[in-house]
């Protein structure tokens with residue numbers, strides 16, 4: 001079966017790497033891809049916003065499965081356009097992708113389905129936003145409603161900071177994504193991510209992971225798309241996972257199906273493990289980046305079979321996904337300036353030496369310039385390794401990082417620190 005994969009990040013490199021391992025995979029195309037993805041797929045320049053062009057490509061190449069990596073084309077309805085033409089697509093419809101595309105939509109759904117999450121108020125003006133802050137008091141969380149490239153959330157420790165965040169949103173800082181906002185109760189606890197596959201009826205657990213959102217060691221500095229991750233996240237125990245399945249995921253899938261917008265694809269839950277159990281912070285309608293990279297390292301099942309079954313509403317008829325017991329850990333190497341304006345063009349060497357250390361290096365923002373690998377985006381490489389524990393995987397991943405020469409790059413040196421500390425305290 002020929003497959004088209006959309007996207008160009010480390011997540012898509014990990015998906016491409018796993019898709020081509022399947023005996024079911026015929027020709028793999030990636031749009032637009034990156035130099036790492038080009039090792040596994042044929043990269044083509046297709047604009048995901050041009051639905052007619054994507055459909056024409058799929059018809060010409062007899063594509064049997066389209067895998068949509070990032071959220072923007074999903075929220076833009078690309079899966080619907082392709083399904084209307086009869087193509088099998090991994091990824092939710094535009095209606096179901098509102099789970100990520102509108103924070104207010106998700107909060108209202110949680111309220112209707114009695115799903116544990118923080119208290120909230122939806123507001124559509126600065127005055128209403130400022131009034132709503134009073135209801136919670138600081139600390140409080142202010143969120144632009146729509147997609148804001150991970151920058152639309154302010155966890156405000158003071159009322160002044162919260163008021164500034166509300167003013168920013170309604171002054172148009174996030175454009176249309178800030179036409180509405182959500183004011184939300186601050187939740188305390190440790191964060192973890194959980195992933196499940198669903199075809200709208202059957203739900204299967206995928207895996208857990210923990211991300212490191214802040215740019216600096218010790219979780220300091222501004223938020224990023226994620227500076228590293230590991231999987232599984234033992235903090236999400238089997239009991240907590242089961243609770244997330246029954247109290248959060250199952251009612252979400254059922255409510256969306258009952259309301260005529262069945263969800264098909266991967267559900268990515270951002271959870272806060274509070275004293276009252278797991279609460280939903282947010283939903284994403286895609287695999288996490290860099291969480292996908294660590295989950296693909298551990299996945300033993302055939303990814304094409306899983307994603308195709310999801311797309312064809314027959315997830316219940318195949319074996320659920322199997323994972324290795326090993327821990328996988330990835331360290332993101334970013335280019336100087338990230339998450340602000342990244343310093344592009346810096347040379348990168350030593351990837352073969354890093355992989356000789358037993359790691360797998362997924363490409364994110366890389367490009368080839370005069371035959372040389374250079375940085376072309378904020379997050380550049382995902383140096384990924386496995387081990388019997390987080391500490392072992394961490395050790396191997398950093399040995400590989402140290403084999404890479406990337407003078408304009410940087411990385412956190414403490415990915416996995418929470419779990420590594422727990423491991424060293426249990427002797």
Ligand code: AMP
Nearest residue numbers: 118141153155184185186187270281282
């Ligand atoms: P989101 O984009 O909704 O995942 O929010 C980004 C980050 O803000 C999350 O990963 C949390 O660290 C934090 N956050 C969001 N909502 C809350 C909340 N209600 N309480 C505490 N922290 C939150």
Ligand code: GLY
Nearest residue numbers: 225226288289290
């Ligand atoms: N790493 C977080 C995300 O993909 O949204």
